[in-house]
Amino acid sequence: MDRVTLRGADALPKVGPLELRAAGSGGLAFSVLLGVSSVTSLLTAPTGFRFRLAAVTCAFMAVALPFLLVVQARQRALGVLVRLDSHGVRVGDGPTTPWRDLSGSAA
Template sequence: MNRITLRGAEALPDVGPLELRATGSGGLVFGLMVGLPSVASLFTAPTGFRFWLAAVTCALLAVALPFLLVVQARQRALGVLVRLDSYGVGVGGGPATPWRDLSEVRSVKGAVVLVPRPGVELPVVPSAAPFSRPGRRAAAYVRRYGSPLVLMPRGLDAGEQRILAAVRRLGRIPLGAG
Protein backbone atom coordinates (compact mmCIF):
# COMPACT_ATOMS: atom_id res chain seq x y z
CA MET A 1 0.00 0.00 0.00
CA ASN A 2 1.22 3.49 -0.88
CA ARG A 3 2.26 5.61 2.14
CA ILE A 4 0.40 8.61 0.80
CA THR A 5 -2.95 6.83 0.97
CA LEU A 6 -2.49 5.74 4.58
CA ARG A 7 -4.66 7.35 7.19
CA GLY A 8 -2.83 10.30 8.77
CA ALA A 9 -0.44 10.68 5.84
CA GLU A 10 -0.99 14.44 5.84
CA ALA A 11 0.96 14.53 9.13
CA LEU A 12 4.07 13.03 7.50
CA PRO A 13 6.95 15.51 7.44
CA ASP A 14 8.09 17.10 4.21
CA VAL A 15 11.42 15.38 3.48
CA GLY A 16 12.74 17.48 0.60
CA PRO A 17 14.71 20.71 0.66
CA LEU A 18 12.94 24.05 1.06
CA GLU A 19 13.70 26.59 -1.66
CA LEU A 20 12.70 30.17 -0.91
CA ARG A 21 11.93 32.68 -3.67
CA ALA A 22 10.85 36.32 -3.54
CA THR A 23 7.15 37.01 -4.00
CA GLY A 24 7.36 40.72 -4.69
CA SER A 25 3.93 41.69 -6.01
CA GLY A 26 2.82 43.77 -3.03
CA GLY A 27 4.22 47.11 -4.24
CA LEU A 28 2.71 46.72 -7.67
CA VAL A 29 -0.73 45.84 -6.30
CA PHE A 30 -0.55 48.75 -3.83
CA GLY A 31 0.42 51.13 -6.63
CA LEU A 32 -2.53 50.03 -8.73
CA MET A 33 -4.93 50.28 -5.79
CA VAL A 34 -3.85 53.86 -5.13
CA GLY A 35 -3.45 54.84 -8.77
CA LEU A 36 -6.71 53.72 -10.33
CA PRO A 37 -8.95 55.86 -8.09
CA SER A 38 -6.62 58.80 -8.70
CA VAL A 39 -6.95 58.44 -12.47
CA ALA A 40 -10.72 58.18 -12.12
CA SER A 41 -10.85 61.29 -9.93
CA LEU A 42 -8.78 63.20 -12.50
CA PHE A 43 -11.61 62.81 -14.99
CA THR A 44 -14.34 63.64 -12.47
CA ALA A 45 -12.65 66.65 -10.79
CA PRO A 46 -12.47 69.29 -13.52
CA THR A 47 -11.07 72.20 -11.46
CA GLY A 48 -9.58 73.21 -8.17
CA PHE A 49 -7.60 71.42 -5.53
CA ARG A 50 -9.02 67.95 -6.31
CA PHE A 51 -7.83 68.26 -9.91
CA TRP A 52 -4.26 69.15 -8.89
CA LEU A 53 -4.17 66.44 -6.24
CA ALA A 54 -5.31 63.85 -8.78
CA ALA A 55 -2.85 65.16 -11.39
CA VAL A 56 0.11 64.95 -8.97
CA THR A 57 -0.92 61.45 -7.88
CA CYS A 58 -1.17 60.33 -11.51
CA ALA A 59 2.28 61.78 -12.25
CA LEU A 60 3.78 59.96 -9.29
CA LEU A 61 2.06 56.78 -10.40
CA ALA A 62 3.47 57.18 -13.91
CA VAL A 63 6.97 57.21 -12.39
CA ALA A 64 6.39 54.56 -9.70
CA LEU A 65 4.73 51.83 -11.77
CA PRO A 66 7.64 51.31 -14.20
CA PHE A 67 9.99 51.30 -11.20
CA LEU A 68 7.86 48.64 -9.48
CA LEU A 69 7.72 46.59 -12.68
CA VAL A 70 11.53 46.63 -12.89
CA VAL A 71 11.84 45.53 -9.26
CA GLN A 72 9.30 42.75 -9.89
CA ALA A 73 11.21 41.52 -12.95
CA ARG A 74 14.52 41.59 -11.05
CA GLN A 75 13.01 39.60 -8.16
CA ARG A 76 11.78 36.91 -10.52
CA ALA A 77 15.19 36.79 -12.20
CA LEU A 78 16.92 36.12 -8.87
CA GLY A 79 15.34 32.67 -8.73
CA VAL A 80 16.00 30.71 -5.55
CA LEU A 81 17.20 33.10 -2.83
CA VAL A 82 17.75 30.57 -0.04
CA ARG A 83 17.84 26.77 -0.05
CA LEU A 84 17.49 24.82 3.17
CA ASP A 85 18.52 21.18 2.76
CA SER A 86 20.09 18.38 4.79
CA TYR A 87 23.58 19.82 4.29
CA GLY A 88 22.88 23.40 5.31
CA VAL A 89 21.77 26.81 4.12
CA GLY A 90 22.60 27.95 0.59
CA VAL A 91 22.16 31.63 -0.21
CA GLY A 92 21.89 33.06 -3.71
CA GLY A 93 23.38 30.07 -5.51
CA GLY A 94 26.62 30.37 -3.52
CA PRO A 95 28.23 27.67 -1.41
CA ALA A 96 26.04 26.29 1.36
CA THR A 97 26.80 27.02 5.00
CA PRO A 98 26.67 23.73 6.95
CA TRP A 99 24.18 23.48 9.81
CA ARG A 100 27.08 22.92 12.23
CA ASP A 101 28.23 26.52 11.55
CA LEU A 102 24.96 27.89 12.98
CA SER A 103 24.49 28.24 16.73
CA GLU A 104 20.73 28.89 16.74
CA VAL A 105 17.76 30.14 14.77
CA ARG A 106 15.54 32.87 16.22
CA SER A 107 12.14 34.20 15.34
CA VAL A 108 12.25 37.97 15.84
CA LYS A 109 9.38 40.32 14.91
CA GLY A 110 8.32 38.44 11.81
CA ALA A 111 11.87 37.57 10.73
CA VAL A 112 13.79 34.29 10.94
CA VAL A 113 17.38 34.94 12.04
CA LEU A 114 20.08 32.32 11.48
CA VAL A 115 22.83 33.03 14.02
CA PRO A 116 26.38 31.88 13.19
CA ARG A 117 28.86 30.33 15.58
CA PRO A 118 31.75 32.64 16.55
CA GLY A 119 34.17 33.15 13.67
CA VAL A 120 31.73 32.07 10.95
CA GLU A 121 30.75 34.63 8.32
CA LEU A 122 27.31 34.31 6.78
CA PRO A 123 26.10 35.88 3.53
CA VAL A 124 23.18 38.25 3.24
CA VAL A 125 20.11 37.26 1.21
CA PRO A 126 20.17 38.87 -2.27
CA SER A 127 17.80 41.76 -2.88
CA ALA A 128 16.24 43.08 -6.07
CA ALA A 129 15.92 46.62 -4.71
CA PRO A 130 17.73 48.97 -7.12
CA PHE A 131 19.84 50.83 -4.58
CA SER A 132 20.36 48.02 -2.07
CA ARG A 133 23.96 47.44 -0.98
CA PRO A 134 24.65 43.98 0.49
CA GLY A 135 27.38 45.27 2.81
CA ARG A 136 25.16 47.94 4.30
CA ARG A 137 22.22 45.55 4.67
CA ALA A 138 24.48 42.98 6.35
CA ALA A 139 25.76 45.58 8.82
CA ALA A 140 22.23 46.80 9.57
CA TYR A 141 21.01 43.23 10.10
CA VAL A 142 23.93 42.46 12.44
CA ARG A 143 23.12 45.58 14.51
CA ARG A 144 19.40 44.82 14.65
CA TYR A 145 19.23 41.02 14.71
CA GLY A 146 22.76 39.80 15.55
CA SER A 147 23.33 38.10 12.18
CA PRO A 148 23.52 39.08 8.49
CA LEU A 149 21.43 36.06 7.44
CA VAL A 150 17.87 37.21 8.06
CA LEU A 151 14.87 35.73 6.25
CA MET A 152 11.84 37.99 5.92
CA PRO A 153 8.90 35.62 5.30
CA ARG A 154 6.54 38.42 4.22
CA GLY A 155 8.67 38.82 1.08
CA LEU A 156 9.22 35.10 0.48
CA ASP A 157 7.04 32.34 -0.86
CA ALA A 158 7.07 30.43 2.46
CA GLY A 159 5.76 31.56 5.82
CA GLU A 160 7.64 31.78 9.09
CA GLN A 161 6.20 28.52 10.46
CA ARG A 162 7.17 26.60 7.33
CA ILE A 163 10.73 27.96 7.46
CA LEU A 164 11.07 27.12 11.17
CA ALA A 165 9.68 23.62 10.54
CA ALA A 166 12.28 23.08 7.80
CA VAL A 167 15.04 24.26 10.15
CA ARG A 168 13.80 21.89 12.88
CA ARG A 169 13.58 18.99 10.46
CA LEU A 170 16.77 19.54 8.47
CA GLY A 171 19.13 21.43 10.75
CA ARG A 172 18.41 20.04 14.20
CA ILE A 173 19.76 23.22 15.77
CA PRO A 174 18.23 25.08 18.71
CA LEU A 175 15.32 27.38 18.01
CA GLY A 176 15.09 30.49 20.13
CA ALA A 177 12.73 33.43 20.35
CA GLY A 178 14.11 36.94 20.18
Protein backbone atom coordinates in the same frame (compact mmCIF):
# COMPACT_ATOMS: atom_id res chain seq x y z
CA MET B 1 6.18 11.62 23.47
CA ASP B 2 5.58 13.08 20.06
CA ARG B 3 4.36 11.31 16.97
CA VAL B 4 7.88 10.92 15.54
CA THR B 5 9.04 8.79 18.47
CA LEU B 6 5.76 6.89 18.61
CA ARG B 7 5.40 6.08 14.92
CA GLY B 8 8.84 6.81 13.51
CA ALA B 9 9.89 9.23 10.79
CA ASP B 10 7.40 7.67 8.36
CA ALA B 11 4.61 9.41 10.28
CA LEU B 12 5.85 12.79 9.06
CA PRO B 13 4.37 14.18 5.85
CA LYS B 14 6.51 14.10 2.73
CA VAL B 15 7.36 17.64 1.70
CA GLY B 16 9.64 19.14 -0.90
CA PRO B 17 12.61 21.40 -0.28
CA LEU B 18 12.28 24.67 1.60
CA GLU B 19 13.29 27.60 -0.60
CA LEU B 20 13.71 31.16 0.60
CA ARG B 21 13.44 33.85 -2.06
CA ALA B 22 13.77 37.62 -2.06
CA ALA B 23 10.62 39.37 -0.87
CA GLY B 24 8.53 41.03 -3.53
CA SER B 25 7.63 44.67 -3.59
CA GLY B 26 4.50 44.97 -1.50
CA GLY B 27 4.10 48.55 -2.67
CA LEU B 28 3.28 47.42 -6.20
CA ALA B 29 -0.31 46.36 -5.47
CA PHE B 30 -0.88 49.49 -3.39
CA SER B 31 0.49 51.65 -6.20
CA VAL B 32 -1.79 50.04 -8.76
CA LEU B 33 -4.80 50.68 -6.53
CA LEU B 34 -3.72 54.27 -5.96
CA GLY B 35 -3.20 54.73 -9.70
CA VAL B 36 -6.66 53.39 -10.55
CA SER B 37 -8.29 55.62 -7.95
CA SER B 38 -6.29 58.61 -9.24
CA VAL B 39 -7.42 58.06 -12.82
CA THR B 40 -11.02 57.59 -11.63
CA SER B 41 -10.93 60.80 -9.63
CA LEU B 42 -9.32 62.63 -12.57
CA LEU B 43 -12.15 61.55 -14.85
CA THR B 44 -14.89 62.43 -12.37
CA ALA B 45 -13.42 65.51 -10.68
CA PRO B 46 -14.85 68.91 -11.44
CA THR B 47 -12.48 71.63 -12.57
CA GLY B 48 -10.47 73.36 -9.91
CA PHE B 49 -8.28 72.15 -7.07
CA ARG B 50 -9.54 68.53 -7.04
CA PHE B 51 -8.83 68.18 -10.76
CA ARG B 52 -5.28 69.54 -10.39
CA LEU B 53 -4.64 67.26 -7.41
CA ALA B 54 -5.84 64.22 -9.37
CA ALA B 55 -3.68 65.23 -12.35
CA VAL B 56 -0.57 65.53 -10.15
CA THR B 57 -1.29 62.13 -8.58
CA CYS B 58 -1.71 60.53 -12.02
CA ALA B 59 1.57 62.06 -13.20
CA PHE B 60 3.35 60.73 -10.10
CA MET B 61 1.91 57.26 -10.65
CA ALA B 62 2.99 57.32 -14.31
CA VAL B 63 6.58 57.67 -13.07
CA ALA B 64 6.39 55.44 -9.97
CA LEU B 65 4.67 52.39 -11.46
CA PRO B 66 7.35 51.55 -14.08
CA PHE B 67 10.02 52.02 -11.41
CA LEU B 68 8.23 49.59 -9.08
CA LEU B 69 7.87 47.07 -11.93
CA VAL B 70 11.64 47.18 -12.52
CA VAL B 71 12.31 46.65 -8.80
CA GLN B 72 9.92 43.68 -8.77
CA ALA B 73 11.59 42.12 -11.83
CA ARG B 74 15.07 42.49 -10.30
CA GLN B 75 14.00 40.85 -7.05
CA ARG B 76 12.42 37.92 -8.89
CA ALA B 77 15.59 37.52 -10.96
CA LEU B 78 17.57 36.83 -7.77
CA GLY B 79 15.93 33.41 -7.64
CA VAL B 80 16.43 31.13 -4.64
CA LEU B 81 18.55 32.68 -1.89
CA VAL B 82 18.65 29.66 0.47
CA ARG B 83 17.53 26.08 -0.20
CA LEU B 84 17.11 23.39 2.48
CA ASP B 85 16.51 19.85 1.26
CA SER B 86 17.43 16.27 2.06
CA HIS B 87 20.92 16.77 0.64
CA GLY B 88 21.81 19.78 2.79
CA VAL B 89 21.88 23.57 2.61
CA ARG B 90 22.63 25.64 -0.47
CA VAL B 91 23.10 29.41 -0.39
CA GLY B 92 22.47 31.15 -3.70
CA ASP B 93 24.07 29.36 -6.62
CA GLY B 94 26.85 27.96 -4.43
CA PRO B 95 27.54 24.33 -3.65
CA THR B 96 25.29 22.30 -1.35
CA THR B 97 26.71 21.77 2.13
CA PRO B 98 25.71 18.27 3.31
CA TRP B 99 23.88 17.94 6.63
CA ARG B 100 26.68 15.79 8.06
CA ASP B 101 29.11 18.72 7.66
CA LEU B 102 26.91 20.98 9.77
CA SER B 103 27.27 20.73 13.53
CA GLY B 104 26.28 22.71 16.59
CA SER B 105 29.87 23.17 17.83
CA ALA B 106 32.25 25.85 16.58
CA ALA B 107 35.48 24.62 15.08
